Amino acid sequence: MADTGAPDVDIARTPAPDAPAGHIVLVTIGSAGDLFPFLKMGLALREAGHKVSFLGPDQHGPYVREAGLPFHGLPADEAVLDHPDLWHPTRGFGVVWAATRPAMALVPAFMAALPPDAPCTMVCHPLALPEADLCRAARPGLRIAAVFLAPSNIPTVYDPLLLGPYRVPRWVPHGMRRWLWRTAVRYLIDPVAMPDVNAKRRAAGLAPAGSLMDHIFAIPDLSIGLFPEWFAPTQPDWPQPMLRTGFPLFDPNPHAELSSELRRFLGQGGRTLVFTPGTGNRQARAYFAHAVEASRLLGERAIFLTPHRDQLPAELPRHVLWQEYVPLRVLLPHVAVLVHHGGIGTTAEALHAGTPQLVVPLAHDQFDNGARVAALGVGRSLPATRLTQGRLLRCLEQLLDDEGLPARCRAVASNFERDVGMEEVVRRVGTCAHAVSPDASTRP
Structure with a gap:
C-alpha cells in the first residue's frame, strides 16, 4: 500500500x-x-x-x-x-x-x-x-x-x-x-x-x-x-x-451552560456516570437497560445522553437523568466516567477533558478508537457484541477503583496544549x- x-x-x-x-x-x-x-x-x-x-x-x-x-x-x-x-x-x-x-x-x-x-x-x-x-x-x-x-x-x-x-x-x-x-x-x-x-x-x-x-x-x-x-x-x-x-474540537454553542435541572442532579453528591451511544444511534435499548442496572448496583448516578427518548425505559429511576443534548465541554468536568460508542469526536472531547472512558464500539472506526483509548491508559474498550450487565458492571468497577487513572487522564489531556x-x-x-x-x- x-x-x-x-x-x-x-x-x-x-x-x-x-x-x-x-x-x-x-x-x-x-x-x-x-x-x-x-x-x-x-x-x-x-x-x-x-x-x-x-x-x-x-x-x-x-x-x-x-x-x-x-x-x-x-x-x-x-x-x-x-x-x-x-x-x-x-x-x-x-x-x-x-x-x-x-x-x-x-x-x-x-x-x-x-x-x-x-x-x-x-x-x-x-x-x-x-x-x-x-x-x-x-x-x-x-x-x-x-x-x-x-x-x-x-x-x-x-x-x-x-x-x-x-x-x-x-x-x-x-x-x-x-x-x-x-x-x-x-x-x-x-x-x-x-x-x-x-x-x-x-x-x-x-x-x-x-x-x-x-x-x-x-x-x-x-x-x-x-x-x-x-x-x-x-x-x-x-x-x-x-x-x-x-483534534479539531468544535462547539456549536460555546457559551452554553448547564441547565438548572442538570446542576441540581450533579449537586446531589457522589460520582456521576454518563452513557451515550451516539446521536445517530436509535438502536440502543439494551445498552440503556444494562446502564440502568449497572449504575444502580454501583450506587452511582447516571446521565443518559440521547435525542431518542423512546429507546429508554418509560419510567426512569431516581438515580438516572435523561438529557436530549448537553455540550460535552461543559458536562465532562463533572463526570467520573464517560461510557460511549467510540466516535472520534466524543473520544477527542473526553481526552481533552481528562475524563476516563469506557468505549463500547459497534462498527466503523469505533473499534480502533477504543483500542487507542485503552493503549493510552485512559480507559477500557468493551465491544457492544459482548456487552452484558455483568461485564459493564465489572468494567466500570475497574475504572472507578483505578487510583492512578485520573493522573493518566490529566497527562494525556496536557498533549492538547502542543497540538x-x-x-x-x-x-x-x-x-x-x-x-x-x-x-x-x-x-x-
Missing part, C-alpha cells in the same frame, strides 16, 4: 504567499461528529479570506447556517438510522455506502455550475472522493484534499491492525497483514462499492477502477489527518503529502488551489 498512485505534486513545497483567495468547497456526510471538524475548517478558511461553500446532509443545515457559511443541502434518508445492519461490525459499511450515494450523486452537478476558470479546491470526506474525481475529470484544474477524521480511515500494515472487532497480533508479518487487509476489502467493501463507482465512471467516459481503497487513496492532491501524532503516529504507507493536525491547529490547514488548502496541476489525462 506504500504506492498510493497520488498525483505527483508536492503541495507542501508549493509556495503561494501572495496567491488570491480561492473557492473552497467542503463536502461531508454522516452525523454531527463528521460535521463539526468540517465546520471548524470552513470557518478558519473563511476567516483567511477564502470563499467557502458547504455541502452536507440536509439535517446539518441549521448548524452550518448558524455559523454563517453558505449551505447546500444534500438529501439524507434518516430511515437508515433504523436499518438493522447500520451498526453491524462488517455489514455496516454497506448500509452507509448505500445511504450516502443519492446525496453524493448531486455533487458533480453543483461543481459543474461553478465558474469554470476560477481556482477551486474540494475538501472531502473520504466517501465523497469518487464523486470528487468525477468532478475533476470534467474540470481538469480542480484540486482535491481528503479529510480523514480517524486513524482507521487510512489503512496501514504497520500500525496495530484491527479488522472490525478482531485484532491482528503484532507478530503477524507485514506481508500477511497486507493480504488480510486486501482480502477484507475484496470480500466486504469492493462488492458493495465498486459496481456503483464504475457505473458512474463509465457514464463519464472514464476507465473502471479496480478496488475502492486503491482508487480513493490515488485521488487526493493533499491528505489531511485531523487527529494528532500522539493519538496515532503517521505510518510509512499512508498517502502523501499528508498534513497532520490536532497543531488550523493555521497550517488553511495555508496548505489555500495553496492547493494554485499549485500546478498535472494533466488530468495522466491520472489513474
Whole structure:
C-alpha cells in the first residue's frame, strides 16, 4: 500500500504567499461528529479570506447556517438510522455506502455550475472522493484534499491492525497483514462499492477502477489527518503529502451552560456516570437497560445522553437523568466516567477533558478508537457484541477503583496544549488551489 498512485505534486513545497483567495468547497456526510471538524475548517478558511461553500446532509443545515457559511443541502434518508445492519461490525459499511450515494450523486452537478476558470479546491470526506474525481475529470484544474477524521480511515500494515472487532497480533508479518487487509476489502467493501463507482465512471467516459481503497487513496492532491501524532503516529504507507493536525474540537454553542435541572442532579453528591451511544444511534435499548442496572448496583448516578427518548425505559429511576443534548465541554468536568460508542469526536472531547472512558464500539472506526483509548491508559474498550450487565458492571468497577487513572487522564489531556491547529490547514488548502496541476489525462 506504500504506492498510493497520488498525483505527483508536492503541495507542501508549493509556495503561494501572495496567491488570491480561492473557492473552497467542503463536502461531508454522516452525523454531527463528521460535521463539526468540517465546520471548524470552513470557518478558519473563511476567516483567511477564502470563499467557502458547504455541502452536507440536509439535517446539518441549521448548524452550518448558524455559523454563517453558505449551505447546500444534500438529501439524507434518516430511515437508515433504523436499518438493522447500520451498526453491524462488517455489514455496516454497506448500509452507509448505500445511504450516502443519492446525496453524493448531486455533487458533480453543483461543481459543474461553478465558474469554470476560477481556482477551486474540494475538501472531502473520504466517501465523497469518487464523486470528487468525477468532478475533476470534467474540470481538469480542480484540486482535491481528503479529510480523514480517524486513524482507521487510512489503512496501514504497520500500525496495530484491527479488522472490525478482531485484532491482528503484532507478530503477524507485514506481508500477511497486507493480504488480510486486501482480502477484507475484496470480500466486504469492493462488492458493495465498486459496481456503483464504475457505473458512474463509465457514464463519464472514464476507465473502471479496480478496488475502492486503491482508487480513493490515488485521488487526493493533499491528505489531511485531523487527529494528532500522539493519538496515532503517521505510518510509512499512508498517502502523501499528508498534513497532520490536532483534534479539531468544535462547539456549536460555546457559551452554553448547564441547565438548572442538570446542576441540581450533579449537586446531589457522589460520582456521576454518563452513557451515550451516539446521536445517530436509535438502536440502543439494551445498552440503556444494562446502564440502568449497572449504575444502580454501583450506587452511582447516571446521565443518559440521547435525542431518542423512546429507546429508554418509560419510567426512569431516581438515580438516572435523561438529557436530549448537553455540550460535552461543559458536562465532562463533572463526570467520573464517560461510557460511549467510540466516535472520534466524543473520544477527542473526553481526552481533552481528562475524563476516563469506557468505549463500547459497534462498527466503523469505533473499534480502533477504543483500542487507542485503552493503549493510552485512559480507559477500557468493551465491544457492544459482548456487552452484558455483568461485564459493564465489572468494567466500570475497574475504572472507578483505578487510583492512578485520573493522573493518566490529566497527562494525556496536557498533549492538547502542543497540538497543531488550523493555521497550517488553511495555508496548505489555500495553496492547493494554485499549485500546478498535472494533466488530468495522466491520472489513474
